[in-house]
């Protein structure tokens with residue numbers, strides 16, 4: 001039995017978790033900084049690193065406490081090396097190094113994006129399922145929108161761990177050329193005064209709107225049709241709002257409501273005109289169909305057996321519904337992590353570390369945080 005303590009601090013969540021043999025979650029603690037960054041409408045890197053420093057020790061203690069383990073019971077320490085905000089990553093990397101060396105336990109450096117892939121396998125394991133490979137994985141969050149081809153690594157198969165821990169190999173098929181999809185949700189929500197983060201609010205508000213009211217079209221990404229681009233749709237929404245000064249009254253009313261701390265959809269909804277509801281429903285329809293269509297094209301290109309969808313935006317209800325319908329129609333399987341495993345967490349980092357630990361791929365005391373750390 002291998003108990004890995006995972007640590008994640010790449011963006012605005014300080015997280016720690018204990019996972020046994022890469023698949024059984026004993027604890028998973030996430031301290032979110034949303035309340036700190038909300039008034040800026042996005043993550044402020046300097047504030048994020050300070051908050052990680054404040055949170056890291058209590059979060060690790062809570063993860064150990066919930067797992068009913070003492071620190072000395074941990075067999076290895078896994079930490080996110082990148083990609084992410086360098087100041088935030090450094091807190092986790094430094095803490096992980098010190099912890100591993102003082103305990104005399106191995107340290108495993110994990111790519112955050114590989115963590116998101118493993119979140120899908122963790123969830124599938126809980127449900128008694130296992131995605132068949134080859135698969136395509138869409139990682140879609142506030143910081144990333146990227147499509148990978150996920151294969152079983154031939155060499156890794158021979159080294160397969162005792163619980164079937166497999167190493168995967170990845171090939172990047174497409175990525176966003178500008179904004180991440182979650183970033184587009186957050187920016188549209190900011191300009192319509194719907195609060196931060198924007199995704200969950202737009203997700204709910206879109207249910208009351210007409211998704212066909214506005215004709216937003218997905219970007220054409222010359223050179224690689226599997227790349228994404230979301231800055232155009234955000235600008236299209238902005239242009240629309242500027243051209244309709246009658247919207248300024250309701251936007252000011254919502255800004256005032258947000259100032260008073262009234263952030264719930266039920267509190268914001270009454271001030272949302274039909275125009276606003278149609279606008280967010282049409283925006284969401286365009287983003288969701290774009291994400292689904294390019295992922296389906298990638299799956300077809302690689303003759304994939306399954307589609308794996310991970311990251312904060314994977315919680316979106318229309319995205320889930322559309323993926324399930326389209327996958328069903330094609331006899332493909334689609335896998336989503338639960339909401340808790342979709343967003344940033346440390347259980348996925350500990351899970352991704354397990355096959356690396358078994359393969360003897362260890363981090364060193366010289367390793368550094370890598371703000372840009374491609375998975376493939």
Ligand code: KG4
Pocket residue numbers: 011140141142143144181182183185186197198199200203311312313314315316317342343344
């Ligand atoms: O993975 P995550 O927690 O953090 C990173 O960005 O790494 O993702 C947060 C992003 C935010 O942009 C948020 O607006 C978006 O995920 N999000 C959603 C939903 N829930 C969160 N976007 C659309 N629909 C949702 N239900």
Ligand code: ZN
Pocket residue numbers: 112116141311343344
């Ligand atoms: Zn993430």
